[in-house]
Amino acid sequence: MAAFVNALHQAPIGEAYTGLSSEELDRRIAAAKERLGRDLVILGHHYQRDDVIAFADHRGDSLKLARIAAELDARYIVFCGVHFMAETADILTADEQIVVLPDLNAGCSMADMAAIEDVEVCWDLLTEQFGDTIIPVTYVNSTAAIKAFVGQRGGLVCTSSNAEKVFAYAWAQKKRILFLPDEHLGRNTGAAFGLSLSEMAVYDPQEMALAYPHGEGDPRLILWKGHCSVHQRFEPHHVHEVRRRYPGIRVLVHPECRYETVQLADACGSTEFIIRTVKQAPPGTKWAIGTEHNLVNRLAQEHPEQFILSLNERICPCLTMNRIDRPHLLWALENLVAGTPHNVIRVEPEVARWARVAIDRMLALA
Known part of the structure; x- marks a missing residue:
């Protein structure tokens, strides 16, 4: 019988697995894959460690893996990523398919920053203040409950790859967007549309109130106060320092980085955008990349003809x-x-039904 788990709690797997040599791990993983054959597909997010991503049948960012999951007919889908990604895969696959997350402790601190109870309080406060002028949009880095909340209220999901397209759709529906849970992606996307910072407010779930850090106005974009614990640590002084140390270097960052960091960068885009930009660059290009270390290190290994380092190596x-x-x-x-x-x-x-509505609205924009 399958052990169905929705809470994040991983029981220890024991010395029988943790004590294996690297060679034995590789041999037995390969053997298990061969035994399972066409019944198994392993999905791997780009941020996975190299020795895990080596076994992935498909690798990608959140949008790419969501599309792949929706088209799979394998009996078992093992998701090497984090909890919200496995939830999304379950939502998009048939009932008879089984999605497995190898370690339930692989959560997402950003997704955890938007609890459904807090979002419901936020929505009541905002609709009382602004009436029926708001459409909710959630980043894919959110729980299934948040996706369902958004779907029930006419909203949709976005990824860092398609945030601008989703925002354009959302503003065509309502005057204001409530975007959660990453304020940095929301702010950077709003700025890409030409919104001034004074047109963006921030909702703090701890204070249960709106803040106007750039002057109070009539907000078009309401940002949930949340962030990625990795991307937030790429700061403006890192851009200045890397340019001082390496003249001519180009700075390439993810839109989950701070607005001030993105404004100083040469280019900003999703994980797939970062990979594509590096692949298409000529030999001798120098890059300081502001995203997760595993991906930066992999790009450096795969492109020795270029000079690649992390924007913040610490x-x-x-x-x-x-x-x-x-x-x-x-x-x-x-x-x-x-x-x-x-x-x-x-x-x-x-x-799952309402979360699928929100996801399908996003996929229909492609």
Whole structure:
């Protein structure tokens, strides 16, 4: 019988897996994949560690993996990513398909910053103040409950790849957008549309109130006070310092970075945009990249003809993403081989139905 789990709680997998040598881990993972054959697809997010991403059948950012998940017919989908990504895969796949997250402790601190109870309070306060002028938009880095909340209220999901397209759609529906849970992606996307900072307010769930950090006005964009713990640590002084140390270097950052950092960068875009930009650059190009370390290091290895480093070399990789390691991947796969799936991610049917509405609205814009 499958062990269905929606809460983030991972039982220890034991020395039988954590004590294996690197060679034995690789051998047994490969053997399990071969045993499962066409019944198995492994999805890997770009931020995964190299020794895990090596076993992925498909790799990508959130948007790409969401599209792939929607088209898969494999019996088992093992998601090497974080919890909200596995939830999204479950929402987009058939009921008989099983989505597994190798380590349930692989959560997302950003997604955790928007609890459904707090969002409901926020919505009541905002609609009381602004009436029926708001459409909610949630970043894919959010729980299924938040996606469902948005879907029920005419809103939709976005990723960093398509945020501008989603914002254009949303503003065609209503005067204001409530964007959650990442204020930096929201602010940077609003600025790309030419909104002034004074047209953006910030809702703080701790204070249960709106703040106007750039002067009170009539907000077109209301930002939830949340952030990515990795991308927020790329700061303006890092841009100035890297340019001082490496004249001629180009700064390429993710839109989850601070507005002030993005304004100083040479280019800003999603994970797929960053990868594509580096791939298309001529030999000898120098890059300081503001995104997760695993991806930056992989790009440096794959493009030795270019000079690539992290914009801030003193930060750690995404800690929750890195909880997916080979011992947990092997443990998950061998449980599938034994016919006893563990860490199965199931979204409640009613939540899944409305979350699917929000996701489909996004996918229809492609």
